[in-house]
Amino acid sequence: MNKRMVLWLLAGLMAVPLVVGQACAQIRIGLMAPLTGSWASEGRAMKQIVDLLADEVNEAGGILGQKVVIIAEDDGGDPRTASLAAQRLSTQGIVAVIGTYGSSITEATQNIYDENNIVQVATGSTAIRLSEKGLQYFFRTSPRDDEQGLVAANTLKEHNFKRVAILHDNTTYAKGLADEAQALLKADEVEIVLFDALTPGERDYSTILSQLRSRNPDVVLFTGYFPEAGLLLRQKKTMGWDVPFLGGDATNNPDLVSIAGTEAAEGFMFLSPPVPQDLDSAEAVSFMTAYREKYQGDPASVWAVLAGDAFKVLCAAIEGSGSTDPAEIAAFLRTGLEDFQGLTGTIAFDEKGDRVGELYRLYQVDSQGNFVLQQ
Amino acid sequence: MQLFFEQLTNGLAVGGIYALIALGYTMVYGVLKLINFAHGDLFTIGAYLGLTMLVSMGLTSHLGPLAGILVLTIMVMGLVAVIGALLERVAYRPLRTSPRLSAVVSALGASIFFQNAIMLIYGARFRVYPHDILPVTSITILGLQIPVMRIILFTASIVMMAGLYFFVQRTRTGTAIRAAAIDQGAAKLMGIDVNRVIMYVFLIGPALGGAAGMMVGLYYGQINFTMGWVYGLKAFTAAILGGIGNIPGAMLGGLLLGVIEALGATYISLAWKDAISFLVLILILIFRPTGILGERVADKV
Secondary structure (H helix, E strand, O other), X not given: OHHHHHHHHHHHHHHHHHHHXXXXXXXXXXXXXXXXXXXXXXXXHHHHHHHHHHHHHHHOOOEOOEEEEEEEEEOOOOHHHHHHHHHHHHOOOOOEEEOOOOHHHHHHHHHHHHHOOOEEEEOOOOOHHHHOOOXXXXXXXXXXXXXXXXXXXXXXXHOOOOEEEEEEOOOHHHHHHHXXXXXXXXXXXOEEEEEEEOOOOOOOOHHHHHHHXXXXXXXXXXXXXXXXXXXXXXXXXXXXXXXXXXXXXXXXXXXXHHHXXXXXXXXXXXXXXXXXXXXXXXXXXXXHHHHHHHHOOOOOOHHHHXXXXXXHHHHHHHHHXXXXXXXXXXXXXXXXXXXXXXXXXXXXXXXXXXXXOOOOEEEEEOOOOOEEEOO | OHHHHHHHHHHHHHHHHHXXXXXXXXXXXXXXXXXXXXXXXXXXXXXXXXXXXXXXXXXXXXXXXXXXXXXXXXXXXXXXXXXXXXXXXXHXXXXXXXXXXXXXXXXXXXXXXXXXXXXXXXXXXXXXXXXXXXXXXXXXXXXXXXXXXXXXXXXXXXXXXXXXXXXXXXXXXXHHHHHXXXXXXXHHHOOOXXXXXXHHHHHHHHHHHHHHHHHHHHHHOEEOOOHHHXXXXXXXXXXXXXXXXXXXXXXXXXXXXXXXXXHHHHXXXXXXXXHHHHHHHHHHHHHOOOOOOXXXXXXXX
């Protein structure tokens, strides 16, 4: 008899979470971000911003009267870790997931979320093919590489550069952007004097710079990330070589200037979606106030802010569709967003789940090391 | 031709750093037959400790740049050496008699521990050495513009390597290290305290690795907690290329790897740089399985 009592008791205890869970229902939203690994700074900033916004929403009463709970998983900036993270998240009853940063990392997780009927809003993944697979639940708040490629090619043409060297780092993102820009420039008969890749994560790029200099380009288009861009600028300066550099949006990080040094970074141009500091919409201003109060300082990069945008559109879609059903959320994201103001401007999605509208702007580093939006 | 010599100097400068780190791998392997996978992270620790002491103590402003950096180097080498010896005591000594695989797993674990410890202490963002410490002058040799700092760093790494070579070849402790490398059991019977010898190895290797980390920080400026991985991998390759367990082999392997990388990148393709250097490694291992200097020198360390 004793044994049976114990068993009943255990069964009862196991039911407690179910009952409690019903009583205070929550809306669970996953966050998949590179919290460790070489993009850890991006991932941690993503989490900070999403946590900040979730706290705001919960203080205001939550969505549909329910609290929002953020469940963060680390993708390590690595496709294998990411697919494990996606599988773990899929078992935790989330309705949607925010993330992640790198395109190849997002790609490893797309099918997992799609099969589990979870809405995924990627935040830094700009590779074109991610949204060309006809996935119902995939969206992104970041723009696509082809848009950036177009802006890059136009910028180079406007500045009348005749001989262009293109350097990428063999990641899905950087290669995609480099290919896009090269195709557009070739079509306009701009001479591509070098098209090659560096190995990210190294310290010494003087071999590459020597090789670039020997081809004598008017400008170098570097489509990789800020740590390498900073080193390239610094070592270019040491070599005494004075050539303009244009970077892709992954170079938009203040650490670029600290790595390169103010002197070497001066004049560096890059393309990027505008950061909230440079925008004067009500949403951007109130976000910046809250952010500065909680974390002292400005967000380190625009990509983390796009994670905030992903959170905001998800909340809007859950609220707007009055449902936590993924199909309805996805339908609302495609058709229901009208003039929705995010942290980086107006947000709407097309049929493929891509963000609609011109987002890219040209920035240049001034003599104090500030990023100045070019008009 | 100008480009060839320019790339040759680029390759030698990188190779000097590889060689310094490779020495740590090769010495440990010589004595313990263990690949110390945490060595790359000791290199990272050297870079971070160098930055911390440089910024907090203001050595260069009190002593002037050269003397300041000399003192800094000695301090970094000392501290990283202590960490290396502690690593050996905690992670490797208890496994001395267990199968070799256990020690390798322990080394990988130590590497993950160090990497994450650095991230948690210093944060995940890139750290940057102050920009105004070193003079940014270049000198022109035979039409080549070479930054003075490059020459100084290269010379420093050669001096350290030469110092180590003479230490191992000419001193009593060095002889004990060589003896323990050849046959630990026999060395014990001859009255050599093998534990002490192993401790020396774990003091010297990490000290050189730490110094390399600090030099990378000083010259390239940017450091982060994952930097040890790439350098560790390349240095490990260099050690094998030259013949693992062999000290001059590690030096030669490091310099050679740097030069192969630079020339391969120039004349074949930048993106294929690593593939080319690993191809060379494979070819050398096919024809000389023990590495370039692996067999020729009898007294390995």
